[in-house]
Amino acid sequence: MSTFDAPGVPVPAVVVDANAARRTEIISSLIAVGLALAVGAVLILAWGANPLIAYGALVDGAFGSWNSLAETLLRSIPLTFTGLAIAIAFRAGAFNLGAEGQLFLAATASAVVGLMLPDLPGVLLIPTMIITAMVVGALWSLLAGVLKLRFGANELITTIMLNYIAIFLVSYLLRGPIQEAAGFLPQTERLAANARFPALIEGTRLHAGVLIALLAVGLTHFALWHTTWGFRLRVVGLNARAALNAGFNVTAITLSAFLLSGALAGMAGYMEVVGVQRRMIENLSPGFGYTGIIVALLGRTNPFGVLAAAILFAGLQVGGSTMQAASGVPSTLTTIVQALVVLFVIGRGAFDQLFAQRKGS
Amino acid sequence: MQASSNSEPTPLSLSGVTVRFGNFVANDAVDFSVGRGEIHALLGENGAGKTTLMRVVAGLLVPQSGTIHINGQRADLRSPLDAAALGVGMVHQHFMLIPTLTVAQNVCIGMRRAGRFFPDLKAVARELDAIGERYGLRVDPNALVGDLTVASQQRVEIVKALYRGARILVLDEPTAVLAPQEVAGFFRVLRTLAEAGTAIVFISHKLDEVMSLSHRVSVLRHGQLVASKPTAQTNPAELARLMIGQDLTLPQADGSARPGGMAIEVRAIGYRDERDVARLSDVSLAAHRGEIVGIAGVDGNGQQELAEVLAGLLAPRSGQVLMASPGGPVDVTGMGPGGRISLGLSHIPEDRQRTALVDLSIAENAVLETIDRRPLSHHGMISKSAIRQFADQLIARNDVRCTGPEQRIMTLSGGNQQKVVLGRALGRDPSVIVAVQPTRGLDIGATAFVHQQLLAQRARGAAIVLVSTELDEVLALSDRIVVMFAGRVIGTLSRAEVTLERLGAMMTGQAA
Numbered sequence: 062m063s064t065f066d067a068p069g070v071p072v073p074a075v076v077v078d079a080n081a082a083r084r085t086e087i088i089s090s091l092i093a094v095g096l097a098l099a100v101g102a103v104l105i106l107a108w109g110a111n112p113l114i115a116y117g118a119l120v121d122g123a124f125g126s127w128n129s130l131a132e133t134l135l136r137s138i139p140l141t142f143t144g145l146a147i148a149i150a151f152r153a154g155a156f157n158l159g160a161e162g163q164l165f166l167a168a169t170a171s172a173v174v175g176l177m178l179p180d181l182p183g184v185l186l187i188p189t190m191i192i193t194a195m196v197v198g199a200l201w202s203l204l205a206g207v208l209k210l211r212f213g214a215n216e217l218i219t220t221i222m223l224n225y226i227a228i229f230l231v232s233y234l235l236r237g238p239i240q241e242a243a244g245f246l247p248q249t250e251r252l253a254a255n256a257r258f259p260a261l262i263e264g265t266r267l268h269a270g271v272l273i274a275l276l277a278v279g280l281t282h283f284a285l286w287h288t289t290w291g292f293r294l295r296v297v298g299l300n301a302r303a304a305l306n307a308g309f310n311v312t313a314i315t316l317s318a319f320l321l322s323g324a325l326a327g328m329a330g331y332m333e334v335v336g337v338q339r340r341m342i343e344n345l346s347p348g349f350g351y352t353g354i355i356v357a358l359l360g361r362t363n364p365f366g367v368l369a370a371a372i373l374f375a376g377l378q379v380g381g382s383t384m385q386a387a388s389g390v391p392s393t394l395t396t397i398v399q400a401l402v403v404l405f406v407i408g409r410g411a412f413d414q415l416f417a418q419r420k421g422s
Numbered sequence: 423m424q425a426s427s428n429s430e431p432t433p434l435s436l437s438g439v440t441v442r443f444g445n446f447v448a449n450d451a452v453d454f455s456v457g458r459g460e461i462h463a464l465l466g467e468n469g470a471g472k473t474t475l476m477r478v479v480a481g482l483l484v485p486q487s488g489t490i491h492i493n494g495q496r497a498d499l500r501s502p503l504d505a506a507a508l509g510v511g512m513v514h515q516h517f518m519l520i521p522t523l524t525v526a527q528n529v530c531i532g533m534r535r536a537g538r539f540f541p542d543l544k545a546v547a548r549e550l551d552a553i554g555e556r557y558g559l560r561v562d563p564n565a566l567v568g569d570l571t572v573a574s575q576q577r578v579e580i581v582k583a584l585y586r587g588a589r590i591l592v593l594d595e596p597t598a599v600l601a602p603q604e605v606a607g608f609f610r611v612l613r614t615l616a617e618a619g620t621a622i623v624f625i626s627h628k629l630d631e632v633m634s635l636s637h638r639v640s641v642l643r644h645g646q647l648v649a650s651k652p653t654a655q656t657n658p659a660e661l662a663r664l665m666i667g668q669d670l671t672l673p674q675a676d677g678s679a680r681p682g683g684m685a686i687e688v689r690a691i692g693y694r695d696e697r698d699v700a701r702l703s704d705v706s707l708a709a710h711r712g713e714i715v716g717i718a719g720v721d722g723n724g725q726q727e728l729a730e731v732l733a734g735l736l737a738p739r740s741g742q743v744l745m746a747s748p749g750g751p752v753d754v755t756g757m758g759p760g761g762r763i764s765l766g767l768s769h770i771p772e773d774r775q776r777t778a779l780v781d782l783s784i785a786e787n788a789v790l791e792t793i794d795r796r797p798l799s800h801h802g803m804i805s806k807s808a809i810r811q812f813a814d815q816l817i818a819r820n821d822v823r824c825t826g827p828e829q830r831i832m833t834l835s836g837g838n839q840q841k842v843v844l845g846r847a848l849g850r851d852p853s854v855i856v857a858v859q860p861t862r863g864l865d866i867g868a869t870a871f872v873h874q875q876l877l878a879q880r881a882r883g884a885a886i887v888l889v890s891t892e893l894d895e896v897l898a899l900s901d902r903i904v905v906m907f908a909g910r911v912i913g914t915l916s917r918a919e920v921t922l923e924r925l926g927a928m929m930t931g932q933a934a
Contacts (some may be wrong), residue, residue: 080828082830084639089724158886211802254483254884286804287803287804287806288802288803288804289793289794289799289802289803289804290802292786292793292804293793294780296786297788299780299781299782300776300779300780300781302776302777303779303780304774304780305735305757305758305759305764306735306759306769306777306778307732307790307791308758308759308760308761308762308763308791309760310760377821384764398481
């Protein structure tokens, strides 16, 4: 490589061109998914079922009809937002494992605002609720950012601990101050119809929020690669010392990443409240904030990659029950496949190297 | 001195060892040996090839050519295990200890002798006590390594090597992690070990330590062995000259410098590192428009810290930094690099991979400091075409050898990376340039290019602070030479006053 690197460090096979690097990334992500499915197939065989039939049912259940496709896309909305949230933080060199807590607090706040303003027309109510969700998510995330920059507290730990605080706080609120008048379940009243999105496919639950998710993907991509802010954010994530030496305000850039990350996680909560539950409930998220970590990694922290990974994981989750019905393979197998994807994604560095070596030789 | 007797084979002997990384020769046909009971110092600047040579001895690197003999037997070291089996123990700069385990556990990890699955820690502790008794190297076997001081951890590393049967001990800059008051005790241990017959290789670039401790000293420069002689037959000034080169081309004192007003100045700067060791004490100096101030000294005498204080990366504990501005001198002590860049400062840092470059394309690195300016961006929106055009120009002007602006910068050779750094730093017509080791690791052609660029900036009226441990470079370029020793400015010489003897004396701490 260079004449200057530290002696003794083995020289890795390098991909020179940025486009070639992106191709390698996509291929190795696909390999990770493929291997996870292959190991899953072995497990299905061990269970005594036919993997082709089981996977066929899985795909059918996820994408086979308008309704199943709608359900998959509906499920991909929160995953896209949490995936984007975590990807932005990763790009800035920070780990936001607190998307779950940000999601819960933001969802609660936007539901409360929505219930307080039931007579506002949709064109005003929807933006008000969105802004509320984004601000609350951003502030909760900012807390971890400030703790990191001011006191050097590791955000890996603080973001996770803040999740517990947020989720238990929400549980308390749903059992007390903001509980529905009937007072049976830990949930709020139902939101008025003008807070909802119009349905996108008639007869399904898919709503126009999916368009907002797509817009968020496009905007995040634009911000990262076409603005000076995104440029600086990526530089800080790759080499904070060089960023400082180049005169960047590293603190402000890092905080802005935490803010945007929290705002995006907040959007995931808002979408579930408005588009699925129509109210705030205690078990709003089955771990979207955590699955978002895998989505961000599998998508290589690239917004469009995140979108693809979110749809894949949504499909696995939605198609699982169809698979169980058709082949008897328990739907928890899809959880195993998701976990395997994580393992192969983590070990993906090895694929990159194998790939580069084969090219090099 | 414990010279090796003729009847016994030499514990370690290398001949003609050559190690190449790409086209960079880290060790060029080096001969080196250490006798029984001998402390052999291996001296050289950073990057001279000391660590590379010792990695060969430790089995971490296989040389392209050359032979290694251990106790007279030809040794083919393919892995650290091979080296350890033959009695080579290495103490790295970064300790190889597990902080959550005890001393005894650390020492016997992976050793079958201590018990395959459940080590007999009591037996290990007894052996450690015996070793401690013999060499004056007491360690508490039951202490957690993480609770120990750095100095104690270093003792554990040595005890670990001895426990594993090391008869040849290689210590890579061992005093770098020690406070000054800990060094004396550490040296006592090494002397005791040598008296007991251990062959010791002591890697350092600190002349006083080498003089006081070693029996023999070898000097590496640019990967070549330039001298090897008994310590008693040399002196610090000679060693300094050997380390930094004596192929002296006397400066052509052209007297063309007509320095203008002050461009950057530090007043009574003091800095202590995180271990509270003073790195800079009462340093004052100024650079004026149109002059090159060379900062000379043996590596590690405060030059790097001074450069970082000038660049705004390091906040001094005391003192002031001033820069010229259109409205007169301003105090920039509390200002980060950003503010100083807008006042016209350019920094060419020593460690370009860590401080100057980002693992992105050449184009993105080229615009790192100027992305805010038009036409590169407009209202926060990046113009890819303008960036590409800017990078194309930088590549053409500085003759960067690459496939195009989209090539990732880390795939360029060091010389071409430096051309990008230089082109970026000098392309904005800076008023102050802080250049640290700007030619380290570069070949002759690239070095000449860098020198020519710096001289052109001087002619343009920039003030340049040039920090270099290459004496030739400082002499060839500087209008004034400031010599640093132990964190202080020990003296300033004009071009006319420079002699090799005076410089050598000042670099070893003797005031001119």
